[in-house]
Amino acid sequence: MKPYQPKLGIKLWAEADRPREKLLLHGRRHLTDAELIAILIGSGSRNESAVDLSKRILAEYENDLDALGKVSVKHLSKFKGIGEAKAISIIAALELGRRRKNSEATDVVNIRTSRDAFEVLLPVFADLNHEEFWILILNHANRVIGKQLVSKGGLSGTVADPKIIFKTAIEHNAAFIILAHNHPSGNLKPSVQDLSITRKLVEGGKMLELQVLDHIIVTDRAYYSFGDEGLI
CATH class of the missing domain: 3.40.140.10 (Cytidine Deaminase, domain 2)
Known part of the structure; x- marks a missing residue:
């Protein structure tokens, strides 16, 4: 049986693979949804990086940000590694995105x-x-x-x-x-x-x-x- 290999934390990744550094180096449009959410939640756990945790959350909602935007703080907090503060950060960011779309829509003459x-x-x-x-x-x-x-x-x-x-x-x-x-x-x-x-x-x-x-x-x-x- 192949020996267990623990996942590397973000701090041990190559600099180009860290979400924050990747954003600084290449710009926000080069980040995946999971990487952007990872920046919001800041850290994962001992056995799961913030990016992997973000991928797990997105997978639960079939990688649909609209579906994720409808989730409550209580429901997000059920994910291991996501407490109330991290859940609030995710929901607040998605709400800002919704409001940005709203302000753009009002420009229709x-x-x-x-x-x-x-x-x-x-x-x-x-x-x-x-x-x-x-x-x-x-x-x-x-x-x-x-x-x-x-x-x-x-x-x-x-x-x-x-x-x-x-x-x-x-x-x-x-x-x-x-x-x-x-x-x-x-x-x-x-x-x-x-x-x-x-x-x-x-x-x-x-x-x-x-x-x-x-x-x-x-x-x-x-x-x-x-x-x-x-x-x-």
Whole structure:
């Protein structure tokens, strides 16, 4: 039987193979996801380097950073070698990345298509395990002048109050609004409730001369547009 050979700690690696040194030498884009996470957690254990620990964590979520971004501190802390402080560091870094995407998305000047709206909304709903209902607030040039959370719900639904939606839109001097909510399940098909609330809001908007341009259902990687499907 081949004798056991303990893994070398990061400090004993060649300098080019250490994540921090590798970043300094070659730049951040040359690091793998595991190496970047290893920098966040700082150290592994006696029998496992920080990089190997990071690889083990990523493997648990099929190397999907979006899936990792949805994990709680409590769940991450179950990995041997990851305490509360390291778990918080990982989650904080992933949240910063999500917010960066969110700030980039708001640079869209005008909403011309449902895809434009989806690009603005995707960071809003990223990593959520529950449903939320939001509105995009647009001016007369179809430029996004605001995003507003209307309600939060559970895994399978949330309640959108028309009074709150129109009050919020009017307070922000909206010319148009786009409705949006997410389906954490990944199912894009609108429910009976989705269809009903959309009809109510479209009719209410007509009475207030506040046009509802679209209703977007968002999942992690795709969307459904009521407007594109001829339902508005």
